[in-house]
Amino acid sequence: MTEANLQQLEQRNAELEKTIEQLKGAIAQKDTKVEEIAGELERLQGHMIQMEKMAMLGQMVSGISHDINNPINFIYGNLPYVEEHIDDLFRVLEVYQSVCPENSEEIEDILDEVELDYVLDDLPRIVNSMKVGADRIRSLVLTLRNFYRLDEPQMKAANLEEGIDNTLVLLNNRYKQNITVVKEFEELPEVECYINQLNQVFMNLLSNAIDVLLDESSQEEATEDRPKKKREIAIVTKRLDESSVSIAITDNGAGIPSELEERIFEPFFTTKPMGVGTGLGLSISRQIIEQTHHGRLYCHSTLGEGSTFTIELPISQPQAG
Structure with a gap:
């Protein structure tokens, strides 16, 4: 083999080595890209699962809020009548106490046992708390129904x-x-x-x-020189x-x-x-x-x-x- 042939062969080997290095680099870049795509696909899959959960949650909340709405409306609607009946009972007690100031021993015993004065004072507060609680529940149910309403076909x-x-x-x-x-x-x-x-x-x-x-x-930690923002x-x-x-x-x-x-x-x-x-x-x-x-x-x-x-x-x- 002549010296010219050897030089040509060496040049060809050098070119092949260069090509191999380039191919290795390209493969490495593609591997990195594949890993990035795989990571994005995994995150996208997680997001799609989350979206499906949110869609199911929306349907569930919408259904539950509808089911809760009827009984809470029943409670809320009847509380004014409860309040009215309690007021009537109080009036009856007041008239009774004015007409019959002297109680029998049995009545005195039961009055002491039930602590009537405390009941008369506490019962209106209990009814008022129930009204506030029922109103809060109605407000939350309405909010949930409005917020999680199902997609509508038109704007x-x-x-x-x-x-x-x-x-x-x-x-x-x-x-x-x-x-x-x-x-x-x-x-x-x-x-x-x-x-x-x-x-x-x-x-x-x-x-x-x-x-x-x-x-x-x-x-953040509050100090005397720098109070909490x-x-x-x-x-x-x-x-x-x-x-x-x-x-x-x-x-x-x-x-x-x-x-x-x-x-x-x-x-x-x-x-x-x-x-x-x-x-x-x-x-x-x-x-x-x-x-x-x-x-x-x-x-x-x-x-x-x-x-x-x-x-x-x-x-x-x-x-x-």
Whole structure:
């Protein structure tokens, strides 16, 4: 074999080695991509399961709230009659005591045993507590029925502020002791929408704001020099013009770094710990607002001051065609 042939063979081997290295790199990149896709598919599968659970939960809650509504209405409707009958019995006792001031020994014994004065004083308070409790249950049942109403085939005009209030009622137990909610509601017209989907957006945004403030509150220690910061969520509704309205939800938390603010609406992106969030709440919310309702959902955040998520919606949806 001549020297020229050897050089040619060496050159060919070098080219083959280079090609092999390139192929190895390409395979490694594809393996990485496959792993990423597999991870996304796994997260998507988990989200689909969660969505199915939420759909089933919505149907279950809707059915249960309907079943509870009838007996609670029966109780609530009969409480005024109970109150009226108690008042009548009190009047009878008063007349009896005035007409027959002297009681027999047997009557005195039973009066001492039942502590009539205490019963007369306590019974109205018990009935009033029952009225307050029944009213609270009726309010919660109505809220659940409105919030978890089943999907309707067509958009309908709805009161957005009522949807926000319903959401706050359901979240009340999470924020009532640690967070102040300030509402600045401008009188708005009813907006053409799927209100159950907008309720889902309100729930996502308000839940995120509560999570941020509660997490910061648990980590922050109050001192004499630096008292604990008052946690607050402000909800402001406005009519922007003749054809659109806005809802702004602001928390006074630590804010979002600019590099993360650009990514918060990406599917599967989350700043929450593993297992706490799916990273799909804001992505789905933006899809509901922008694709389904032809509006806008955006965020403005300042480090150290807080974050504002703003929803802009048309009052009437554009006609297809």
